[in-house]
Every structure is written in C-alpha cells, then in structure tokens.
Amino acid sequence: MYAAPFEYHLPTTVAEALGLLEKFGDEAKLLSGSQSLVPLMKLRLATPGHVVDLRKVPGLSGVTESGGTVVIGAMTTHYEVGSSPLVRTKLPMMAEAAGQIGDTQVRNLGTIGGSLAHADPSADWPAVLAALDASVRIASSRGERNVKVEELIVGPLTTVLAPGEILLQVRVPLPAGRYGGAYEKLPHPASRFAIVGAAAEVFLDPGGKVSNSRIALTGIASKVTRAGYVEQALLGKAPDPAAIKSAAARAAQGIEVRADLTGSAEYKANLAAVYTERAVKRAVSRALER
Amino acid sequence: MNITVQVNGVSETRSVEPRVLLVHFLRENLGLTGTHVGCDTSQCGACTVLLDGAAVKSCSLFAVQADGRKVTTIEGLSTDGKLHAMQQAFWDQHGLQCGFCTPGMIVSACHLLERNPNPSEAEIREGLEGNLCRCTGYANIVKAVQQAARAG
Ligand SMILES: Cc1cc2nc3c(=O)[nH]c(=O)nc-3n(C[C@H](O)[C@H](O)[C@H](O)COP(=O)(O)OP(=O)(O)OC[C@H]3O[C@@H](n4cnc5c(N)ncnc54)[C@H](O)[C@@H]3O)c2cc1C
Ligand code: FES
Ligand code: FES
Numbered sequence: 001m002y003a004a005p006f007e008y009h010l011p012t013t014v015a016e017a018l019g020l021l022e023k024f025g026d027e028a029k030l031l032s033g034s035q036s037l038v039p040l041m042k043l044r045l046a047t048p049g050h051v052v053d054l055r056k057v058p059g060l061s062g063v064t065e066s067g068g069t070v071v072i073g074a075m076t077t078h079y080e081v082g083s084s085p086l087v088r089t090k091l092p093m094m095a096e097a098a099g100q101i102g103d104t105q106v107r108n109l110g111t112i113g114g115s116l117a118h119a120d121p122s123a124d125w126p127a128v129l130a131a132l133d134a135s136v137r138i139a140s141s142r143g144e145r146n147v148k149v150e151e152l153i154v155g156p157l158t159t160v161l162a163p164g165e166i167l168l169q170v171r172v173p174l175p176a177g178r179y180g181g182a183y184e185k186l187p188h189p190a191s192r193f194a195i196v197g198a199a200a201e202v203f204l205d206p207g208g209k210v211s212n213s214r215i216a217l218t219g220i221a222s223k224v225t226r227a228g229y230v231e232q233a234l235l236g237k238a239p240d241p242a243a244i245k246s247a248a249a250r251a252a253q254g255i256e257v258r259a260d261l262t263g264s265a266e267y268k269a270n271l272a273a274v275y276t277e278r279a280v281k282r283a284v285s286r287a288l289e290r
Numbered sequence: 291m292n293i294t295v296q297v298n299g300v301s302e303t304r305s306v307e308p309r310v311l312l313v314h315f316l317r318e319n320l321g322l323t324g325t326h327v328g329c330d331t332s333q334c335g336a337c338t339v340l341l342d343g344a345a346v347k348s349c350s351l352f353a354v355q356a357d358g359r360k361v362t363t364i365e366g367l368s369t370d371g372k373l374h375a376m377q378q379a380f381w382d383q384h385g386l387q388c389g390f391c392t393p394g395m396i397v398s399a400c401h402l403l404e405r406n407p408n409p410s411e412a413e414i415r416e417g418l419e420g421n422l423c424r425c426t427g428y429a430n431i432v433k434a435v436q437q438a439a440r441a442g
Contacts, residue, residue: 002309002310002311003352004309005307005308005309006308006309007308008291008308034352034355035332038311038332039331039350041309042330053354055355079344103335103419103420103421104398104401104402104418104419104420105345105346105350108345109344109346109350
C-alpha cells in the first residue's frame with residue numbers, strides 16, 4: 001500500500017520545524033516513530049501534503065531528572081523509556097507499561113510523544129501518565145506552554161494541540177512520601193492495545209491509610225478517564241483486600257463506557273473493576289515496601 | 291529525493307519518492323527480496339529488518355527515514371556462504387515450514403539474543419510477539435532460538 005504523495009522535510013531545529021508548520025498549516029503533519037501515522041497514511045485515512053520528520057531535531061529524546069521532575073523527550077521510544085534506569089527505579093509503573101506496548105518492533109520505533117499526540121482511546125501512556133499527574137511541554141511560534149496530560153487529550157484521536165504546535169517533553173513529577181504505582185492491562189490478542197488498562201498511584205499516610213490516590217483507565221471511554229469514585233472510596237481507608245475490592249467495584253461509575261469491537265459496555269465496565277482492583281493491590285504493596 | 295542507506299554493509303544511493311516504504315526500497319530498488327510483505331498493516335513482522343541494530347517493521351516507515359542509517363536484512367546475516375548460527379538453528383530444529391515468516395522471524399530472533407543472550411522460553415515467546423507464523427505453532431522456532439543461544 002502506498003501513501004498519497006507528499007513532500008518530506010527534515011528540520012534540524014525546533015525553530016525550523018515550527019517554521020515549516022507555520023508555512024504549511026493544516027497541510028503539514030509531524031512524524032515521530034511512524035507507528036501510527038504511517039499506517040494511517042497507507043490506508044489514506046491521513047493524506048498530509050507535507051511530512052515534517054523530527055528525527056534530526058536535537059534534544060527531543062532521552063530521560064533526565066531535574067528538580068524532582070522526570071523529563072522525557074517526546075521522541076523517546078517506548079523501549080528507551082522502559083529500559084531507562086531512572087524510570088525503572090523511580091517510576092516502575094511506567095517501565096511495566098512501556099514493556100506492554102505493542103511488540104518489540106513497535107517499541108523500538110514508537111515514541112511517548114507520538115502516542116500522546118495520537119491520542120488513541122485504547123493507548124497505554126495516557127492512563128499511566130494521567131495517574132502520575134504528568135504534563136507535557138508544548139512549543140509553538142508564540143512560545144511554550146505546559147498542559148496536563150489529562151487536559152491534553154479531549155477525545156478519540158483528538159488533543160488540544162494546535163496545527164502549529166510541537167510536543168517537546170513529557171514531565172512527570174516524582175511523587176513524595178510513601179507511594180506506589182502499578183499498571184494492569186488486558187491486551188487485545190492481535191494489536192496489544194488495551195481492551196482495558198488501569199493505572200493506579202496510591203499514597204499512604206504514616207498510619208498506613210490511603211492519603212491520596214490517582215487512578216486512570218484506558219480502553220473503556222472515548223478518552224483516558226479518572227476513576228473518581230474509586231479514589232473517593234479509598235480515601236482514609238486501610239487498603240486491605242476487602243476495602244480495595246469494594247472500592248474497585250466502582251471503577252466504571254460515572255464514566256460513559258463505550259462499547260467497541262472488543263466488547264460490550266457491560267463487559268468493559270466489569271473488566272475495569274477487575275483490572276482496577278489488581279492495579280490498586282499492587283500499587284499498595286509497592287507503597288508498603290517503601 | 292536522493293537517499294544513501296548502508297544496507298548489509300554496502301552503501302546504496304538511490305533516488306526515491308518520499309512515500310516509498312523501506313520494505314519496497316529494499317525489495318524493488320535493491321532487489322533484496324528476502325524481506326517479505328505479509329500483512330502490509332504493521333502486524334505480522336514478515337518485513338522485519340534491523341535499523342541501526344534495532345528490529346523494526348520495514349512496512350511501517352518510509353525509506354527516506356533510513357537515509358544516513360544502517361539496515362541489515364536477512365541477506366546480510368550469513369558470512370562467506372556460511373549460514374548465521376540462527377539460520378542454522380532454524381534449519382536444524384525445523385523452525386520453518388512454508389518459510390514465509392522466516393526472514394523476519396530470524397532477524398527478530400537475532401535482535402532478541404543481542405539484547406538478551408540467555409532468554410527463558412517465556413522471554414523468547416514474548417520477544418517474538420511481533421512476528422506471526424501461520425505454520426509451525428512456534429514450538430520449533432523457540433527450540434531454534436534456544437539452540438542459537440547455546441551456540442553463543
Ligand atoms: C502493531 C501495533 C501495535 C500497537 N500496540 C499499541 C499498544 O499496545 N498500546 C499503545 O499505547 N500503542 C500501541 N501502538 C501505537 C504505538 O504506541 C505508536 O507508537 C504511537 O501511537 C504513536 O507514536 P509514534 O511515535 O509512532 O508517532 P507517529 O506515528 O510518528 O505520529 C502519531 C501522531 O502524533 C503526531 N506527533 C508525533 N510527534 C509529535 C510531536 N512531537 N508533537 C506533536 N505531534 C506529534 C503525528 O503528527 C501523528 O499525528 C501500536 C502500534 C502498532 C503498529
Ligand atoms: S508486512 Fe510489515 S508487519 Fe506485516
Ligand atoms: S513457516 Fe509458514 S508462516 Fe511461518
């Protein structure tokens with residue numbers, strides 16, 4: 001299958017890339033790991049006249065820590081995120097999610113920024129990064145801005161990114177205190193996208209009760225969604241198995257669960273409860289190890 | 291546009307349209323038909339090659355994205371007419387039947403051992419998740435990778 005003809009651009013600075021976006025407007029598409037855009041172009045569901053490949057723009061990949069924040073370049077591949085020693089020790093939930101995206105070949109090319117910009121409602125990063133309260137740094141010709149991942153994605157394949165904007169970094173604040181995170185996913189047997197994925201970050205007070213939690217679900221709604229009722233139900237409780245089970249049972253409450261080819265809304269709501277329970281249990285045991 | 295790609299150690303310069311996929315560049319421009327097209331939808335892994343040493347599906351990126359980089363295909367594995375240890379292992383263990391998936395499978399398997407020289411059976415199966423085989427049922431593929439791992 002051949003994509004429709006297009007002109008290929010290889011800028012070497014962010015400013016040059018922004019200039020190309022400015023010049024070609026709606027006609028231009030950024031290219032990162034190509035694992036979503038190229039398949040869409042081959043199916044001619046995307047027919048950009050200009051493709052702006054970011055691979056020669058320096059400074060867009062790698063994982064670093066600065067002032068309590070883990071900064072991940074938008075072009076960092078899923079493999080690089082998952083194998084980063086910093087991520088593996090400080091944000092194990094991210095490492096375990098990275099290793100479950102697609103397959104080896106997809107992880108070698110696909111990038112964290114491309115995944116967020118693409119905003120597939122069954123993608124893994126949106127849930128994990130929403131649970132971690134992460135933000136993205138975005139550049140345009142007018143300057144830079146930060147947006148929370150939860151606010152970045154507004155619907156299926158839809159974000160608040162304007163045509164002239166480039167996602168530069170993902171910024172994950174390192175949680176403080178006694179915390180643990182875990183990601184649990186039921187992968188689609190063919191594509192590996194999440195039929196349901198639950199990401200949980202749980203904080204415990206000195207007495208061992210839940211002082212805060214952030215739980216985010218992918219695969220069940222039109223975009224990544226927080227399981228607010230579970231978070232409320234856990235608050236102030238000792239996280240024993242019974243309390244976790246009864247809180248997790250409310251995972252889909254208040255969420256407009258979307259049926260799709262992988263299952264009915266009822267099935268997905270049930271899976272959300274099961275996977276939330278597993279994620280919270282493991283997050284709590286990680287918090288207790290701290 | 292003109293691109294130069296180092297394919298199996300040889301520097302190849304060709305003029306290609308930007309929309310030409312890496313797999314078509316290899317097969318049609320360079321005549322390296324060992325790399326197969328199975329699904330053409332980035333699922334099956336038959337088109338797997340190494341790009342700067344990492345396994346990628348060559349139907350999932352454009353040839354222009356490989357400009358200035360190194361590509362290794364199945365044709366680049368044997369040396370002096372002698373099969374690569376992984377190719378020999380697939381032969382010895384009957385790791386193929388129709389052979390359609392084999393080039394991609396072997397390239398992926400080499401990449402797997404590069405990252406993890408001593409994989410468990412589960413790690414082999416997981417590492418080859420991006421490569422589908424309609425014939426073998428995978429058991430002999432796993433045995434072949436184990437043989438190649440033992441051969442070092
Ligand atoms: C077989 C297969 C299985 C997969 N399984 C999973 C899975 O299990 N879970 C999962 O989450 N994902 C999965 N994916 C998707 C994969 O994670 C992609 O890598 C990801 O969705 C897109 O990232 P990319 O770097 O490839 O982006 P590209 O395909 O290059 O781009 C995607 C979109 O993002 C835009 N974009 C890219 N970079 C930027 C930037 N810096 N700023 C602004 N916009 C940008 C592009 O213009 C394009 O619209 C799978 C893909 C395949 C092919
Ligand atoms: S032909 Fe490339 S993945 Fe199937
Ligand atoms: S040997 Fe026939 S597809 Fe694998």
